Amino acid sequence: MNAMNDQASAVRAGEELPIDKVDAFVKQHVTGLQGTPEIEQFAGGASNLTYLLRYPDRDLILRRPPFGHRAKSAHDMLREAKIMQALKPVYPYVPAVIASCDDASVMDCDFYVMERIHGIIPRHNMPKGMVLSEQETRRLCLNVIDKMIELHQIDYQAAGLAGIAKGEGYVQRQMDGWSERYRKAKTEDVGDFEQVIAWLQAKMPAKDVATCLIHNDFRFDNVVLNPDNSSEVIGVLDWEMATLGDPLMDLGNTLAYWVQADDDAVFQSVRRQPTHLPGMLKREEVIAYYGEKTGYRVDNFDFYAIFGLFRLAVIVQQIYYRFFHGQTTNPAFANFGKMSNYLEQRCLRLIAASRL
Template sequence: MDLIDRAGEMRSGEELDLARLRDYLEPVLGSVANAIEVKQFPGGHSNLTYLLSAGGQRWVLRRPPFGSKVKSAHDMSREYRILSALKDVFSFGPVPKHFCDDHDVIGCDFYLMSYIEGLVIRRQYPASLHLNSSQVRQQLLNFFDVLSELHSVDLAAAGLDSFGRPEGYVRRQVEGWCRRWVDSATPDTVAVDATMQWLHDNMPAESDMASVIHNDYKLDNVIFSAANPLDVIGVLDWEMATVGDPLMDLGCTLGYWVQLSDPEFFRESRTMPSDIKGAPTRREIIQRFQEKTGLSVDNFPFYFCFGLFRLCVIGQQIYYRYYHGHTKDERFAGFIKKAFVLQRMCELIISGEVVD
C-alpha cells in the first residue's frame, strides 16, 4: 500500500534550468549537486515546489510562481526566515537548508529545505487508506492539536517577538480582505456588502495571546506518517505565516471545514474530506482548541464567518484573472460559483441558521 505523496515530471512552462541549478548548488551541497535530478510536486495555485534528488539524498526547492510580479505575496526570504526561526521550537516545519536571491540561477529567489516523506490528504481520502471512524476522529484531532502547538510557540525563544504586527491584527485583516474584495469584484459576482458590514460591526477584541499563525492551515498543507497515518509529521506552505491572533488562524482553517450537518450545497463544495464519518464537528474543534490554549471562543460565529469570507475573496481574486483575460485556464472559471456558495454560508451564520 503506497500512501506517499509523489512528485512527478515538471509541468510544461514550469521547468527549472537544471544545468545552472547544479552549478550553483555545488558549493552548497558538494559534488553530489552535479547529479541532481528534479521532479515537481502536484497541487497548489501559488508557490511551486520541486523534489531534488542525488546520491540517495533529497531536498525540496520552493520558488514563486512563474510570472509573479507581487514580491510581497511570494516572499521567499520571509518564508525562509520563519522556518529558520521555528526549526528548534516547532518540530513539524521543514528544516531550511539554503536561501538564494541570485536570479541568474532560475530567474527568482528560491530556497532549499528538508524533504518530509509522507501522506497528503486532498479532497478525498486515498482509496488505499482504510481508517475506521474512531481513527478518522483521532487523526483529525491530531491535526488541530498541531495547530494549537504552533500557537503555543514562545515568540521570544523563536526570535519572532518583533515579527509581524499583532496589535490591531483583527481589524487589519477584516479591512484588508474587504478591500481586496472591492478590488477584485466583477459585475457578475455575488453581493457581499452585508457580510462586510457585519464583520466590521462584530469584530471582537483582540485575544490576549499573540502567536505564530500559519494562515492557511488545512489538510493538504499537512503531511501524515505513511507508517502511522494518524500522526502529523510535517506542516507545509508557510507563505502567509506571521505573528497575530490565533483565533483568526483557527477561523481560517474552519472556513475549509465542511461537516455532515451542513447544507448540501456547502458539502458539495468541500475541498477536503472533513465531512467523513468520525470527523469532529466545528463545535468540538473549538472546544478542544479552548482546552489546549485557554482562549475564549465566545465569538466563534465571527471567526467562522471571517474564514469563509476570506476564502470567498480568494476565489473571487482567482476568478477576476479569468474574467479579465489574464489567464485562459478554464479551471478558474468555476471560482465564481465558490464565491456564491461561501457568501451563502456567511448569510446563514449571520442569520443564526448555522450556529456551529
C-alpha cells in the same frame, strides 16, 4: 503501511527550472550530491510553486513564486525560509531549510531548497487503499488540531520571530485588508459582499484575544503523516502566510475549509481534505476542543467563522478575477465566480442565525 500521496509529476509547460543553474547552486550547499537531478513538480496551488529535485541518492524540495507579474510584497520566499529556520528548533514538524537564494543570475526570483519529508499528505481523500477506523480517524483529527495548538503556544520572542509582523491590532488589519482586496477583485458577475463586510465590521472584537505565531493556512493537506502510523503528524508545510496574530483568526481560517459530512452538496463539491470521514470532529466540536485545550473563550466564535469564509471568498475571487480578465486560461478556475457567490450566501445564512 506505505501509502503515499505526495507524489510529483512532470513539470507544467512554462514552469520549467534552469536545471544546470539550480544543480550548481544546490551542490554549493549540499556536499556529496552526485549526478544531475530529475526535476518534477507537485500539483495544485495557485500560489508558490513546489518542485522535487530527485538526485540518485537524495530528494530535495525547491519552492519558488509563481511565474509572471506579482506584487512585490507577495510570495516572499526569503521571509518564508527565515521563519522556517527560526521555527525548526522549537517546532520540529517544520522541514529543514537547506539554503535560500536571492541571486537573480540563478533564477529570475528568490527561492529556497529544503529537505523532503516522506509521508502521507491527506488531500481530498485519504490515499487509495488506506482505510481508517472511526477511532483512528478521530485520533488523527485531534493530533492535527493539537499541532495548531502547539504552534500557537510557541514563545515567538524567544524563537527570534517578534519582528515578522505588527502584533496587536491584527483583527482590524485583517478586516481592512481583505475587504479592500475583495473590492479590487470584484467582477460584474459576483456579489459585492458589502452586507457581510458591514456585519463583520460591526461584530469585530474590540481587541485581539492574544498575539501568537499563526500559520494562516493550517489544513490537512498542509500536514504530512507518518506512513507507518497514519495518525501521527511528522510535518507541517507551506509557511508562506505565517505571521503574528490572533489565534482564533487562525482557527476560523482553518474551519473555512472544514467540509463535514452533513454539509450541503455545493460545499461538498469543493471539499479538499478528508474532514467528512466518520470520526472527524465537526466544526463545533473543533471549536470546543480548541477552547478547552487553550483556555481561550470561544463562545462568541461566529465572527471568526464568518470571517474565515469571507477570507476564503476573497482568495477564490482574486483567482477568478485573473480568469475573468483572461490573465489565466486554467479551466479549473472557470467556476470560481459561482463559488464566490455561494460563499457570500453561506456567510449571510450564518449571519442570520448568529446570536452576536
